[in-house]
Amino acid sequence: MSEATARFERRVLVAVDEGEESMYALSWSLRNVIFQNSRDTLILLYVKPPHAVYSPLDSTGRIDDPETPGYLFSPDISAAIEKYSQEVADCVLEKAKKLCKDLQNVMVETRVESGDPRDVICDMSQKLGADLLIMGSHGYGVVKRAFLGSVSNYCSQNVKCPVLIVKKPKPSAGAGK
Numbered sequence: 001m002s003e004a005t006a007r008f009e010r011r012v013l014v015a016v017d018e019g020e021e022s023m024y025a026l027s028w029s030l031r032n033v034i035f036q037n038s039r040d041t042l043i044l045l046y047v048k049p050p051h052a053v054y055s056p057l058d059s060t061g062r063i064d065d066p067e068t069p070g071y072l073f074s075p076d077i078s079a080a081i082e083k084y085s086q087e088v089a090d091c092v093l094e095k096a097k098k099l100c101k102d103l104q105n106v107m108v109e110t111r112v113e114s115g116d117p118r119d120v121i122c123d124m125s126q127k128l129g130a131d132l133l134i135m136g137s138h139g140y141g142v143v144k145r146a147f148l149g150s151v152s153n154y155c156s157q158n159v160k161c162p163v164l165i166v167k168k169p170k171p172s173a174g175a176g177k
Contacts, residue, residue: 009039013130015121015151016044016096018088021136025166027099029134033164034106041107044096045124046089047117051081086112118154125159133159137167 014029016022026044034040089112100108111128113120125133135152156163 009041010131011041011043011129012132012134013043013045013121013125013128014096014134015117015136015155016046016092017117017136018092019136019138021138021166021168023095023099023136024168025134025136026096028166029164030099030103033132033134034103036104036106039105039107041109042100042103043109043111043128043130044093044100045111045113045121046092046096047120048085048089048112048114049117050115051078117151118158121151121155122158125155125161130159130161133161133163135163135165137165 012029012034014022014026016026034042093110093112097108097110100106111124113124121133121135124130133155135155137152138150152163152165156165
């Protein structure tokens with residue numbers, strides 16, 4: 001493979017979630033980064049948040065129950081939570097794929113992973129050999145970012161490839177008049 005051909009075969013990882021910021025980042029990247037005649041691979045990554053672990057006691061008060069180790073929920077409730085979580089992931093990825101429907105030569109892949117989004121996005125960018133990571137930004141201020149953390153900030157500091165953080169513009173005050 002020649003160097004000129006290799007330059008146009010990028011692996012672009014776009015982190016998507018339920019928020020409109022990530023869908024804006026995807027649509028922005030489709031207009032400004034991903035080109036129709038390229039041989040890019042666009043990887044849409046959705047990260048399911050980890051299930052809550054409450055205590056070493058399950059709802060029956062037993063510590064050593066293998067069915068519910070460390071969870072407050074019964075296996076039925078845990079299965080329902082997992083099913084709902086997968087439905088949300090499928091819905092988000094379906095919405096993202098619809099935005100990509102007009103791409104001609106670009107291969108679109110989807111991935112669903114579980115865990116802390118900060119860690120998973122960083123790990124997957126490495127494992128998938130991403131040449132570029134694109135993420136949306138919630139636009140938290142300093143105080144909210146200090147308490148809630150910023151996935152995009154964490155990833156920009158810890159990912160090995162270039163990171164493009166797309167901030168959705170706030171509506172201007174006179175836009176609706």
